[in-house]
Amino acid sequence: MKMCPKWRPEKYFYDRFCVQLENWSKGGEKPALADQDTAYYLSLLEDRLRRKGLNYQLELERAEEDAPSARCFAGEHYSNQWEFASVRKRVVYTKNGRTLYRKKSDQTLYQMTTSADTPEEIGEKPCTCPNCGAVTRTADLVKGCPYCQARFQMSELFPKVTNFYFIRMDSQSRLKKKVSVIISAFILLTFVWMLLQRIVGGEFSLGIVLHSLFAAILAGGFTGLILTGPIIFLSMILFNSSRDVPFRAIFTKKQIIEFMKPLEPGFSYEYFEGQLMSLLRMVVLSNDVKNLAAFGGEARSDCFDHVIDLVYEGGMTVRKLYTDQDYIHMDLRTYMLDSYEENGRIYTRGDPIDISIERKRNQRPDPGFSIKLVRCKGCGGSFDASFRKTCPYCGRVYDMRNESWVMTRAVRVR
Ligand SMILES: [Zn+2]
Ligand SMILES: [Zn+2]
Known part of the structure; x- marks a missing residue:
């Protein structure tokens, strides 16, 4: 195997996050570059592993010499950038000092970085206090954190990694x-x-x-x-198992873009895909899905209680896209590679998962939206909607569909 170049955290933001992620998996602090929602995902993962009595170690190596590739898209007051690179990922799960599972694989790590273009205009937006970890308004942190009084420069608060996920070795290198x-x-x-x-x-x-x-x-x-x-094409048609991403997944991007274009000008498929991944992870890893505002609660497979890791296969298929008077609906099938722990045994399987999501029509997506600090439409109070669906001040039910996608169904196929 050829020698892999080292991470260069002093040179690339992307690399800095990789190093922080590794340190976190070895029992260190959560990555300082992670925003509140990314940190929330990591605490869900920590919690799941703790319940299972598992220890998890992640090692990442750069698989290519090249700098990470980037794709940018701008939002209002923010600019978002997806950066991705091939990484050699090594995971080890141990229980009571005994190694249960280890695996090495090449995957693509996507990281979304959000920077603030016009700092004065994002004052209302949520941000994590780098000192005490409380989630509060960005403007508060500049004036002095309401919890610990620490003050920060805008450059200390942004940019942040607002999402990240792994894709099983990208289709090109597999090809x-x-x-x-x-x-x-x-x-x-x-x-x-x-x-x-x-x-x-x-x-x-x-x-x-x-x-x-x-x-x-x-x-x-x-x-x-x-x-x-011809051989690859034939083998895809003849030998593709029902758990693999089907051939028609290559049309999904076009289908969804065409459906969304009139509903949301400037729709970005990559951004959407990332949102979907973080929604699905929340629903799968949550131990209290009834009180998760991101879940509308029709159906969720019980087997998800045993999932300890999710890797996106890089493809999904459309089942139904439709709108009614107030909402946009999507029924999709996503293809994941999930790791499970049951009775001390860890295994990985290809998981097609049927999901349904919905969102209010005629609403501009807010790239600064965070489930960790939402605002009640009734009394204006701010609260954390990751473990409650009603406003703690006035009792009004909080409907996240007005601001973001909500998952109403997540069911494993077969
Ligand atoms: Zn603070
Ligand atoms: Zn309220």
């Missing part, structure tokens, strides 16, 4: 691997076949071996190259 396997197989077969013919014909010498090898590389390699496309 590259398949292509090289197919071509090598063709070369080997041609070589063996040519050599056998010569041997059967009574000839054998080093020259013949070399000659056959040379011819095999040319002929076999060429045939392999030509047939690779």
Whole structure:
């Protein structure tokens, strides 16, 4: 295996978060670069592992020399940037000092970084106090945290990692691997076949071996190259198991963009995909889903209580997209690679999950929205909606659909 270049936290923001994430998994503090919702996801994960009595260690290595790639899109007062790179991920789960599970895999790590363009205009937005960890308004932290009185510069509060998730080795590198396997197989077969013919014909010498090898590389390699496309295509149709991302997932992005364009100008599919991942994670990892404002509560599979890790397979399919008078609805099937712990056994399986989400129509998505600090429409009070659905001040039911996507259904298929 080739040597992997080290993280360069002093050079890349992306790398700094990776290092902080590793330290967190080894029992350190939550990443300082994580915003309140990302930190909330990490505490859900911590809580799940604690309930299972598991210890988790994550090691990340850069899989490529290149700097992380980035895709930017701007929101009002914010700019968001998805950065992604191939990483070599190593996870180890231990229980009472005994190793239960270890796995190494190449995955793509997506990180969304949010920076504030116009600091004075985001004063109302939630932010975590870097000193005491309380979630409060950004303007308060500049004037002095209401809980610990510490004061901060805007540059200490932003940018933040507002979302991150892993995708199983991206389809491109998986394809590259398949292509090289197919071509090598063709070369080997041609070589063996040519050599056998010569041997059967009574000839054998080093020259013949070399000659056959040379011819095999040319002929076999060429045939392999030509047939690779059709072979991959056929194998996807014939051998794709129901748990794998189906071929038609390549049309999903286009379908969703076309559906959303008239409903939300400037809709970003990448941003949406990230939102969906963080919603699904919350619903799957929450131990008290009844009081989670992000869940509308029709159905959630009980088996999710045993999930200890979720990796996105990088694809989903559309079941139904529709609107009614007030709401936008989407029924989708997402493809995940989930790790479970049951009775001291850890296993990973491909999980197709049927999800339904809804959101109020005619509402501009707010990139500064945080479930950790929402505002009651009745009395204007602010509270944390990750463990309650009613305002603690006036008792009004808080409906998160007015501000963001809410999941109403998350059911594992098969
Ligand atoms: Zn504070
Ligand atoms: Zn209220």
